[in-house]
Amino acid sequence: MSRIAEIRQNVLKKNDLLAAELRMRFTAAGVTVVNLVSSPGAGKTALLETTLRQLQPRYRVAALVGDLATDRDAQRLKRAASQVEQITTGTVCHLDAAMIAAAIHAWPLETIDFLFVENVGNLVCPASYDVGETMRAVLLSVTEGEDKPLKYPTIFNSADLAVLTKIDLADVVDFDRTAAHRNIHEVAPSLPICEVSTKSGVGMDAWRRRLEALRGAPSVESTGASA
């Protein structure tokens, strides 16, 4: 093994240990953690903004937002939730467990139901870094092209859910839905897929129900049906 590969492996091993520790703390405190990964501009912040509003006041929500520079996303999300913190990574291409641990250091975890981690926009590096999440969701916007899962397989096959975003633009950009699903399943055979548009609202209820299911909560629909 090359020197670089060896060091990289040690870094990843250390991260895995710290992430496992974090996961135990989150579980013990009853926090459901969702790690959102995608290319820059796939719509992580827009999805998160709508999701935070949808989940409140039923759930207590918080968010950590990663970017190389600026706190724009945190400022934007603060309009939707009070507990939001920006992590600026400088030139680092991903969030890791140590950054998450440092950011939540002073937070009373037992007051949080959902913690969303908006990762640095990058289809490569965040795939390798566990941050102690309950679910990793990879977003793919219809404007990026159906071939992306084949070209960036690791981030898809390490995810628990694929979310096709900006689905309202599908026709305008000639998005081939069948090809996208086929390509996702070629690299991640059993990965569930949902399709959303924060603009039109399509798919947002199904997305929310998936999140609630992570907490074992009954969905609003089934509650309605039994009422």
Place this chain on the structure above:
Amino acid sequence: MSRIAEIRQNVLKKNDLLAAELRMRFTAAGVTVVNLVSSPGAGKTALLETTLRQLQPRYRVAALVGDLATDRDAQRLKRAASQVEQITTGTVCHLDAAMIAAAIHAWPLETIDFLFVENVGNLVCPASYDVGETMRAVLLSVTEGEDKPLKYPTIFNSADLAVLTKIDLADVVDFDRTAAHRNIHEVAPSLPICEVSTKSGVGMDAWRRRLEALRGAPSVESTGASA
């Protein structure tokens, strides 16, 4: 300095040396090298495909295409140019000078006028790796949002040109052109910007003229005027 930071700096130093060597070889052989960097799905391959067709047969063109997996882009580009090679990087998030050197090892450089390097889709890592290029062009598609230059400053302030792509979709996605230009110039004050759409053809002539100017060639327009 931390151990990791130290090693990373050594890697970058080695890459810079190799890139300088490559640049000398390219210059001596008369090859103009254009390094295309962007997010996944910003339209690098589409721009490259159209560009290769536009430049031929006036110029002898070649391309190197980086992806983590698959040779789809190379296959696609081979329809537009004969000398195309795919570099698959596995889990590596960028192309570096050593990969370029290995890929062109057997190529007779003096038979090439333009060599295009399509980097791995990533707005972070490729910024740090010189590949011996004459010009680095960073693409930003209108669907990604105007804030990206502020969030990923390094890739913009290390580029020689910004190309706003998919400009035909600007209205559909409420793209704020003024804000995009302002944000680019906030992180890279004198960076020239061009706007293109491979779909409608808008801006493609101006882009081609910029490429030709790198070789000191008169543009088709000025040739036409003096004829």
